[in-house]
Amino acid sequence: MNTALHPLIENAQLLAFDLDGTLIDSVPDLASAVDKMLLDLQRAEAGEASVRQWVGNGSLALVKRALTNNISGDQQIADEDETLQQAHTLFLKHYQACKGEKTVCYDGIFALLDTAKAKQIPMVLITNKPYQFVPEILQELNLEHYFDLVLGGDSLSEKKPSGLPLLHACEQLNIAAQHGVMIGDSITDINAGKNAGFKTIAVTYGYDHGKPVQECDPDLVVDSLDELV
Template identity: 50%
Template sequence: MHSSLQNIRLVAFDLDGTLIDSVPDLAAAVDAMLVERGLPAVGEAKVRDWVGNGSHTLVERALASVLGQTADASVVEASHDSFLRYYHAAPCERTRLFPGVVEALDALASRQMIVTLITNKPVAFIDPILETLGLRHYFSMALGGDSLSEKKPHPAPLLHLAAHFDIDPSQCLMVGDSRHDVEAGKRAGFRTLAVPYGYNHGEPVSSSGPDGVVESLGELV
């Protein structure tokens, strides 16, 4: 057993950038939204640096990039609706699992760990993606960015899970790819584990001070 799992009863995973590489599908929806508004597409590389704070912020960042300034609230809202429409039509066409994910989830299941999901992605997209990738059965509960009044890096979603399963936060582990995951975990009193391959706005996630870093989730086997 990996040292990060010692005395842990509940593991909470981030989704995008931790379990799945969803940027290809997110970028396709962002570009479709921009083109619909008569704006230039931005491409996958830029979107990769904007993911992690929820769909609304993703759209705000895309608009600011092409407009050269912060977009009006009404433009952001209309663009966000457009983005959601395009993403809903194809949320998992090119999205792929990162190496070691299934092996790690199988290992946790065999140890009877409670496995949960906390993502800032809108909740409506969680089940379709998990079902398509064959992951849904691993998770006892999944929270999206709009499931509660607060989202990561606020600790509320993590504390909600700990309370729901009646587990002390000190016996919970937050696994993610960004500083927001690490901050949320620390503020909730969770142990934190980070992966370096995800979406952290160009910064090394190790600089956020997680309790541990693994190159692949396969190390949890």
């Protein structure tokens, strides 16, 4: 394949991708699970628009934000809170049941994935989603064969924005961090990349927690991943 890649990734030795908001739009299913959880607790539904702002820091943070109806809710409830634990269990049950019903791949992702794979650039998936949901989603969307390593938010002792998952991927694949590029949709991904010493690319269409990714100072911003090919 003679297709060139963007100069920022042409010589990369590792591409690390976020999942939700970068490769797939999973909010419709996440919102369904959140709303069912809230109804179980006799609370008002949150709705898809709110959930779209809350996704990206893992399932526990999402449930905290849903319980408080606030993007800062993850800072207001202790992890040990009994209502939170009950709500989180309910959310996981509902998401397990609906996780692939309305989730779709974003336009433009396969141009980059196919080109990088043809050029034999190692790719890893680093998501804050609980790992238990990830393999089946990847399989259903024909994404599983692209990645040399897949890490969920509970795979290691820390998740993004920590750089640990990215550095773990480097260690597993024997690649120096300065040759890695993190591709994501939010400040969580960009900070994880910076914390690991990666270059960073942000997409504009994902879940930005209400903070435009341009303000997160990534090395590059694109409207579609096919701009990188």
